[in-house]
Amino acid sequence: MTRLFVALVLSLAMTAALPVVSATAALDGEMADEQAGPVYLDAVCPSIRASDRFDRVVWRGRKTITWAELDRRLPEIRRVSRAYGRASQRSSRRLFNPPAPWPTDVDALVTKLADADARFSAWLMSMGQATTGREWNRYWVRAKKVRYGTWGSQIRARLGLPPAGEGC
Known part of the structure; x- marks a missing residue:
């Protein structure tokens, strides 16, 4: 009986010394x-920087681009489109494959964001292969x-x- 009591006391003492972690985690x-x-910021920040660069290179502070300018600058615009596409694809891959499962309250949101990034990156990669300005624009639309x-x-909050x- 004494051994059982000592074992129970030791067991409780060991349990009390463990760090507290959320129940679901x-x-x-x-x-x-x-x-x-x-982990989230490591996944999305490179894509955000690529988006900023894309906007600077393609739009140059304007809301539109002429067909003539798009055709003339197409090699540069294709390069920045591919770079943005690769960054967006990496973001999607990292969001889909975190080092451990996402917290429950953001898991579904992260999955939706990763899915959108994957779809968006496919269009960007197609833009990077466009042979004309009009083709590039069709993919952009x-x-x-x-x-x-x-x-x-929501994830950030x-x-x-x-x-x-x-x-x-």
């Missing part, structure tokens, strides 16, 4: 929000139809990250 091995935030919703903003434009 402990059960399924998902990342804590503090871990998921940097289709790429713009990929909807991102507010998923990125739930993970305690700064809003877009302030975090990377």
Whole structure:
């Protein structure tokens, strides 16, 4: 009886010394929000930088581009389209394959964002292969139809990250 009592006391003492982890994280091995935030930013920030570069190179601060300019600058525009496509594809791959499962409250949002990135990157890669300005534009029109919703903003808010434009 004494041995059983000592074993029980030791067992309780060992359990009390273990670090506290959220119940769901402990059960399924998902990342804590503090871990998921940097993983998320590592996945999306290169694509955000590629998007910024794409906008600077293609649009040059304007909302439109003439057909003549698009045709004249097509090699440069194709290069930046491919670079953005590769960055977006890497973002999608990283979001789909995190080092541990995403926290439950952002998992579905991350999946939607990764899926949108994958679809968008396919159009960007097609833009990078366009042989004419009009072909490039047809792919751009289709790429713009990929909807991102507010998923990125919701993920940032739930993970305690700064809003877009302030975090990377």
